[in-house]
Amino acid sequence: MDLTPHPLRILHLTAGSDAGGLSRYLIDLCSRLRQKGHEVTIAGQRGAWHDEFERAALPWLDLPIKGGPIAMWRTLSILHDWLHAHPVDLIHTHYRRATIVARRLQHGKAPPPILYTVHLSDLSLAGPRRWLTDFGDHTHVPSDEAREWVIGAGGVPAEQVTLIAHGIDPARFPLADVETKASAKMALGFTRAVPVGAFVGRFDVPKNEQWILDLAERSREKLPRVRFVLLGEGPHEPELRRRIESSRLGDRVKLLPRQDPLRVYEAASALLLPSAREGFSLVCAEAMSVGVPVLRTRTAGTAQLIREGVTGGSVPVEHGAFIDGAIAFLSDPDSLQRMGQAAAEHVRAHFLLDQQVERTLALYARLRTHGVEPGASSTKA
DSSP states (O other): OOOOSSOOEEEEEEEESOSSHHHHHHHHHHHHHHHTTOEEEEEEEOOTTHHHHHHTTOOEEEOOTTSOHHHHHHHHHHHHHHHHHSOOSEEEEOSHHHHHHHHHTOOSSSOOOEEEEOSSOSOOOOTHHHHTOBOOSEEEESSHHHHHHHHHTSOOOGGGEEEOOOOBOTTTSOOOOHHHHHHHHHHTTOOTTOOEEEEESOSSTTSOTHHHHHHHHHTTTTOTTOEEEEEOOSTTHHHHHHHHHHTTOTTTEEEEOSOOTHHHHHHOSEEEEOOSOOSSOHHHHHHHHHTOOEEEESOTTHHHHOOBTTTEEEEOSOHHHHHHHHHHHHTOHHHHHHHHHHHHHHHHHHOBHHHHHHHHHHHHHHHHHHOSOTTGGGOBO
16 A cells, blocks of 8 residues: 555666666666656666666666766756756665765755665775765665664664665565476576575675685585576676686586576575675575575674574674585575575565565655754764
């Protein structure tokens, strides 16, 4: 049920249509908002995933927001003119730079409030970054850990922070049965009985995707039957390919380009996430929905998604702990199967896209009603 009585006009301001979970969040949320009759525009610089936004037919405003001072001046000019012709009820920002730009656009008697979503917590706030971080008039976080960081390190008052977890569409990521999993493995070139450890994500900082190759090397004797799949794209891809060849890992590791991740989830015995930082991790929720248990480092989102030994496991953000933990995790196929079923049930009970959208709309409506509170414009780290 849509709790907002009138259509909302929302400007989503981001850095760009780049690869990763932030773009997936925007596409899923904005598509549902438009289905409900709300007016949505996304503004940013075109990136590697812009074709995904075009396929979703989402209105896009091009900005040179990643550039230097002249580009930033041009960005402000474009947005000022656009907002003059298209007034909005709220500006929803998705990068620190985007929030700073949005702040410069707040003027007049009733400026639109700024909602800033923290997609990656535990960022450095040292030195100049502290003065260049603006958490908006209100801050949305998707996890308990992100909320603690925003309040503790960021100094944002608790009443100006709302936790709304990300959600997935279970129809898009259905629970895989035995035959579906076997078929997916064979489609990837594996035998139907081989265990598969999967990584899905961007090949870039802070994902630590190279730890998967370290795991493949270190587990040759202890887990000789296990195969590994890395699905994604990013600047580290050439080095990953060189490493697979030089270390003779071609018999154990497949590196796949960007594509629908469902088949990889279906083939996986476990999802492995060695990130140094996260905001929530949509790929974890997606894989769990398919029936895949997750082993992840203890980054933001872990407290929501992982019930230790029930839906998956977690380890410290430390190389040796991840390698040892992953070997132990992959060594117990019966436990993986049991945790996979519990993971699917957990996601369907708590992390649905419909729930996320309704809670976000309720927050939008509340912010529109109350507007920009006095003093809120100075909410910085």
